[in-house]
Amino acid sequence: xxxxxxxxxxxxxxxxxxxxxxxxxxxxxxxxxxxxxxxxxxxxxxxxxxxxxxxxxxxxxxxxxxxxxxxxxxxxxxxxxxxxxxxxxxxxxxxxxxxxxxxxxxxxxxxxxxxxxxxxxxxxxxxxxxxxxxxxxxxxxxxxxxxxxxxxxxxxxxxxxxxxxxxxxxxxxxxxxxxxxxxxxxxxxxxxxxxxxxxxxxxxxxxxxxxxxxxxxxxxxxxxxxxxxxxxxxxxxxxxxxxxxxxxxxxxxxxxxxxxxxxxxxxxxx
Numbered sequence: 001x002x003x004x005x006x007x008x009x010x011x012x013x014x015x016x017x018x019x020x021x022x023x024x025x026x027x028x029x030x031x032x033x034x035x036x037x038x039x040x041x042x043x044x045x046x047x048x049x050x051x052x053x054x055x056x057x058x059x060x061x062x063x064x065x066x067x068x069x070x071x072x073x074x075x076x077x078x079x080x081x082x083x084x085x086x087x088x089x090x091x092x093x094x095x096x097x098x099x100x101x102x103x104x105x106x107x108x109x110x111x112x113x114x115x116x117x118x119x120x121x122x123x124x125x126x127x128x129x130x131x132x133x134x135x136x137x138x139x140x141x142x143x144x145x146x147x148x149x150x151x152x153x154x155x156x157x158x159x160x161x162x163x164x165x166x167x168x169x170x171x172x173x174x175x176x177x178x179x180x181x182x183x184x185x186x187x188x189x190x191x192x193x194x195x196x197x198x199x200x201x202x203x204x205x206x207x208x209x210x211x212x213x214x215x216x217x218x219x220x221x222x223x224x225x226x227x228x229x230x231x232x233x234x235x236x237x238x239x240x241x242x243x244x245x246x247x248x249x250x251x252x253x254x255x256x257x258x259x260x261x262x263x264x265x266x267x268x269x270x
Contacts, residue, residue: 005224007217008045015043020061020225024232027065027197028072029190029240034123037169038259041116042266051116055168056213059204061222061229062169066198068233076191081182082199084154085161089200092162097207100167113267119168120263126173127253127260149178165200166207190240 005013019036026033037054044050070077149157157178165171175193184192208214 005221008221012043012045015039016221017225017228019043020058020228021232023058023062024065024068024229025236025239027062027069027194028233028236028238029069029187029194030236030243032236033172034126034256035259037119038123038256038263041119042259042262051119051168052213053218056208056215057218057222058169059201059208060214060219061225062197063201063205064226065229065233066194066201068230069194069237070198072233072237073187073191073194076187077195078182078184078188078192079195081179081184081192082196084149084151085158085178085196086199088155088158088160089162089165090158090203092159092164093166093200093203093207094162095159096163096166097204097211116263117267119170120260120267122164122168122170122173123256123260124264126176127257129173129177130253149181154178161200165197166204171197171200186240 008016019039022032022039023036026036037058040054040058041050044054046053157174161171161174161178164174175196179189179193179196182189205214
């Protein structure tokens with residue numbers, strides 16, 4: 001197994017472990033996940049295929065993180081809130097799998113350069129959305145917050161979540177748009193989003209495996225990174241319980257803008 005690590009410099013291994021740790025912290029409920037994908041893509045050894053490789057590399061790890069997170073949040077899940085998203089999400093995963101996922105027979109080819117730009121742009125748009133929601137629109141009233149999305153909106157957001165999650169693990173903004181207005185409470189919101197992505201990531205394993213995206217080398221590297229998972233998830237769970245969003249949101253969003261901006265720059269610069 002050590003042979004699979006030989007192709008990576010120790011600095012690269014350290015950065016990969018850091019990114020996996022940050023994703024684990026995010027799965028624990030503390031929103032660092034937006035930093036993990038840009039960091040991995042920026043330091044991945046094979047830059048020509050970095051974005052596609054990173055997406056495939058992270059999927060098994062994210063499934064493991066989801067299981068650990070569900071142990072922490074098992075009593076804080078609103079399955080009723082998740083249910084309206086399920087049909088659209090299934091359609092989105094199927095659509096993205098047919099069009100984009102295969103390494104050899106994709107119907108619509110997305111270059112690694114475009115994928116880098118997409119992930120970076122989603123990160124920047126997510127921060128912009130949060131700024132507008134907080135500083136321009138203000139807080140939702142309680143009546144507005146508790147109003148559940150209608151069938152059409154749930155279907156559209158479900159499809160969007162399925163497509164974006166399958167292509168680039170970047171459905172977080174869509175989930176925020178859907179779940180946050182429900183005002184579930186801090187722990188219940190975190191637990192519900194964990195449960196939603198647990199199901200979504202499990203569904204994605206099938207097409208990724210059948211279409212040749214789960215490579216042995218990446219799986220071995222993921223296995224070496226597995227011990228980082230419970231540490232990250234546990235720390236994330238602890239942080240979300242003791243800290244308020246206003247204390248760390250600005251730092252997180254600022255870092256996300258910087259890393260996402262670097263991805264967009266690399267995509268434009270070629």
